Amino acid sequence: MSLMRTTLAFGPELPHFGSWQWLGADLQRGLSHEFETCSFSTEIPAADIVVIIKFLPSLETLQVLRRSSRIVFCPVDIYFSDIEIQQDAQRLKLCHAIVTHAPSLQAYFRPFAPTFDIPHHVKYVTELNAQRSDQGPILWVGVQANLEPLVTWLKGHKLPRELVILTDESDLAGRNRIHQQIRALQPVEVHPWTPENHLRWLDRCSAAIDIKGDDFRARHKPATKACDYLASGIPIALEPESNPAQILQQLGFRAVSPTDDNWLSPEYRQECLQFGAALREVLSLRRIAIRWAWLFHKLMSVPLQRDLL
Incomplete structure (x- = not known):
């Protein structure tokens, strides 16, 4: 029985x-x-x-x-x-x-x-591709509530390539306002987030960035998004003091800062590919x-x- x-x-x-x-x-x-x-x-x-x-x-x-x-x-x-x-x-x-x-x-x-x-x-991932273009845009994914810290960061820094933002459409007026603010700082495209768009832009981007705010929830964000990027072999830049960066360091991966020239280097890209392959199994x-x-x-x-x- x-x-x-x-x-x-x-x-x-x-x-x-x-x-x-x-x-x-x-x-x-x-x-x-x-x-x-x-x-x-x-x-x-x-x-x-x-x-x-x-x-x-x-x-x-x-x-x-x-x-x-x-x-x-x-x-x-x-x-x-x-x-x-x-x-x-x-x-x-x-x-x-x-x-x-x-x-x-x-x-x-x-x-x-x-x-x-x-x-x-790991969920939103594409196949690891060592031949991925290194000239594509830089990707940012998140809800509109987390866009303000990105805008603040961009006021003091300029990205070396076009920025692509995928975000929700809960507040179209707010999204358009943020779009205009960023356009004044840096070339940018803003698209609605969908699983299909997420995977499509993962294949097109050359790198990804994740900027956090300083409220309680932002300070305790997990490394989920960063792990998804890495599991796709995408070079991710994180603020060194952020929780995701600390979590990755405990796992044995040192993410670069978005102000680090090494972010878009072939060596860092290879490191992301190697670590991403391990994450695809450990975090399956x-x-x-x-x-x-x-x-x-x-x-x-x-x-x-x-x-x-």
Whole structure:
């Protein structure tokens, strides 16, 4: 007689958030051979483990839910300060595990629940191509809210090639305003972000840049975007003090600054290709799913009644 498989429920299902694509849709696919998985929008189904992405339900809902399910919370870009995290202590203490998207966030959540760091898998990547043109534009990808730091940076620096920006269209007037500001500083094209556009411009660009702001969420950004660039063999420039640069350095890769002349050198391009090849395997969906499976098995070894309040 076969044993019943552990059931996992992922939600709330919000396809317009990138976090859902990585931690909801993709992760379910990566775990489906080992677990029974499903997703939910509002009503949380019965499951051994419920993975809540970004938006925690009410305190009352969590109090009831933890009697029958183990709760895993993924707080992706949802808190604007450490004070907000502390103010949410009651709900956070009801979680059986918290999985952060950047190692630097663990210290903020560890007082409330067992905390783990599992990076996103590489997702928006093209084939590694040693013959990629070294004369294409420089690519920047991100939501409009993160464009202001880029504009500020460009006021003091000039890129050596045309800049291509892929961003959301949530505020067309705001996007056009930013476009005009950058055009006054540097040749630029702005296009709507779609998965298809992302992959198309990855094939056309010669390098990529990622400039962060200085608010709480920006300071604790993961290296996801940088890893995607590197997994495509694209030379990435990062501010040395940024969290993604620090994460990559811990992994054994020293990203150059966008003011470093070495950014567009053949030597750095080769280094990015070599490291990118390793990331394609280490951060593949298959490998990341193995890390999640380890956590789920660990949680299932603890009887629920031990966690009742």
